Amino acid sequence: MFKIAKGRISYLAVFGAVVFMTIQVIANLNLPSLTSDIVNNGVATGNISYIWKVGIKMIAFSLLSIVSAICNVFLAARTSQKLGQNLRSDIYRKVMTASTDEYNQIETSSLITRTTNDVVQIQNVAIMMLRMMIMAPIMLIGASFLAYNKDHTLTWIFLISLPLLALFMGVMLKFAMPMFQAMQTKTDRINRIFREGLTGVRVIRAFRQDQFEQDRFEDANVDYTKNAINVNTLLALAFPVMTLIMSGTNVAIIWYGAKLIGNQAMQVGNLIAFMTYAMQILMSFMMLSMVLIFIPRAQASAKRIQQVFDLRSTMKNTTQPEELAADAKHTLAFDHVTYRYRNAEEPALTDIDFSATSGQTVAIIGGTGSGKSTLINLIPRFYDIESGKIKLDGIDISQLPMAELRDAVSLVPQKATLFTGTLRENMKYGKPDATDEEIWHALDIARARDFVEAEPVGLDLHVEQGGGNFSGGQRQRLAIARALVKQASVYVFDDSFSALDFKTDADLRAALRRDEHIQQSITVIVAQRIATVADADLILVLDNGKLVGKGTHNELQKTNAVYQEIINSQIRKGEDK
Known part of the structure; x- marks a missing residue:
């Protein structure tokens, strides 16, 4: 004591x-x-x-x-x-x-x-x-x-x-x-x-x-x-x-x-x-x-x-941290990455290898338990990898200060979490000095502007614990808007469109592609629906923690059996694929 x-x-x-x-x-x-x-x-x-x-x-x-x-x-x-x-x-x-x-x-x-x-x-x-x-x-x-x-x-x-x-x-x-x-x-x-x-x-x-x-x-x-x-x-x-x-x-x-x-x-x-x-x-x-x-x-x-x-972190911090270059063209690369959870017998991810540059959208798809969320959790370094390298703008993320790395990444988790307070306070969570104009712009992209404008108090709307005064779809759109307010190098959406209908999903992704800042950043999307990932520049197909396919929608639907199974499970026979 x-x-x-x-x-x-x-x-x-x-x-x-x-x-x-x-x-x-x-x-x-x-x-x-x-x-x-x-x-x-x-x-x-x-x-x-x-x-x-x-x-x-x-x-x-x-x-x-x-x-x-x-x-x-x-x-x-x-x-x-x-x-x-x-x-x-x-x-x-x-x-x-x-x-x-x-x-x-x-x-x-x-x-x-x-x-x-x-x-x-x-x-x-x-x-x-x-x-x-x-x-x-x-x-x-x-x-x-x-x-x-x-x-x-x-x-x-x-x-x-x-x-x-x-x-x-x-x-x-x-x-x-x-x-x-x-x-x-x-x-x-x-x-x-x-x-x-x-x-x-x-x-x-x-x-x-x-x-x-x-x-x-x-x-x-x-x-x-x-x-x-x-x-x-x-x-x-x-x-x-x-x-x-x-x-x-x-x-x-x-x-x-x-x-x-x-x-x-x-x-x-x-x-x-x-x-x-x-x-x-x-x-x-x-x-x-x-x-x-x-x-x-x-x-x-x-x-x-x-x-x-006494809990000791497994994160290995460098003694000579590097810094990300300002206004550089962004790159994200997984170089033969393998990750294993604590005390697990088998790796959760094995030999993951891909790269993306500014303006590209990387989509990750696969069955339940294939390692999709695990993969994106490695980008902000929530876990340390077992082997390989993850590079952001050409720098190994283990060589970056944790604060700088996470400043460069904006994440929308699977579960949309809002905090008690006002809507404005929630929107400023990633960027405390954000203006109302920036917030409304993010709400517009996230297709949340309409129901926020319908409230007499607008951005001063009270948010109950966990966002209990919003529907599931509204919470998800607000969580996406909060991530977009932050000016990041990499935007990660972990199955963040699952609560949206097909039209809202399509409109939101189209708005993302049109946004000037998003065009200069890298977008990583985890999704279950083919319609959500079809227009991505690079699609990664995971199965039991292994990368079994990567390419565009047209390439994968012709050559990748796992991707074809996912398509067949979602699209009825005879429909245009």
Whole structure:
């Protein structure tokens, strides 16, 4: 836990919290002695002036304790909250900058738990450590020393009560630790099922699996609840047992203290002070024990967070990056590229070889699972290839800074994702300084202008989470427009026309071909429909990760068997091909 806190907390604030807590404990330890003096030297002798004198001291120590406690709580709370803020920021930054291979190692639901629940556990223990963890040992040692000074004959009582407390807390720790560690895993499971239910609610309803999903969530929820009830029952049991031990200690002190007073071997004030110190000793021992109970849970959370930070990228970055030439004629080349997913036995792509230049459109077609999306994910370097080279403008993309490479590529993924905010904010995602004129131009090409203009607020139209206030086709066209706003060297459309009707698809592709900037760039299209790829300058035919054909539509329909099968599956016999 200290490892993840390093560099994320203010050491000056920690030092201040320790100083103020030390002052608070010292002030509290002086109060029982002053009470003893008032009883022994003031009340017993009727010396009112002495009572006022010592009473003023007690008020001063009390005020000092209150001020120190306020300062300690302020610094402890601020430090723990800043730690949580820094941890959440660093986790999010790590996830945002992680390679796809890294990101796939930890489930999304688990990442959510680690960013929220796990961080909260660490925050809670951090404030406990800056409060109770500092207070407990200082008070335990100080109160023990002062209690011994008041009357060492009664200290034997602690030889019974403290071992009993230690034994009980040890048994509690043994049973509580596994339960605390299991809580985080069970939280992951609830988050995963709940997230699947939210994202797949339409599928669940379409297949009438509402009850099945409710039962699945109920099982996870009951499992988590049972574990939480067990661990909290165990913690609830601690307080009555501790109270019993403390009450027994008080009874023993009063019993034997009264005998000592009766034998004139002890003063009444000393007995009162000894009882107060005894409570401080037992309370500090209890606080220390409670911290030790919660530390294992925080430690488990810290390990889970550290796993995120310890993810090591498989991306090999060059020590001597190159730069793309400005206003150069763009080229994209795959030079015998082979790629294999992590821990896969067979390559997902084998010996892919093609090239394209500015103004050309490359279309990729093939059956499901043939590697189309994998191929285009290699262009912005979401994955690193196993062998071969991918070159952009003649430069190996592994030699380019990641930011510069991705600035040169504009991608429309299979799933059209829009973000909460206004339409203008979404359109500026790839080009923050884009003008309204540029946005309207991109919307026009993407055939999205009509339904945006129909809204009274135009570009200020509110976009709900995930673009829920648009149809599937509208979301896809808006995602295409967003990509077109960005001035890129390579435009990649990953099956982005699937939600469009044939006419809109044809109109959109025609508009792309007419656009001046697109004519200076390279367009890569992944599609399932022959009509979408037929007019491409180069068509790549993939089958089981291998390039089984490349050429124009006319060439492939005459010579390539796989391409002919795709045509035959989409066009009825006798129709013009």
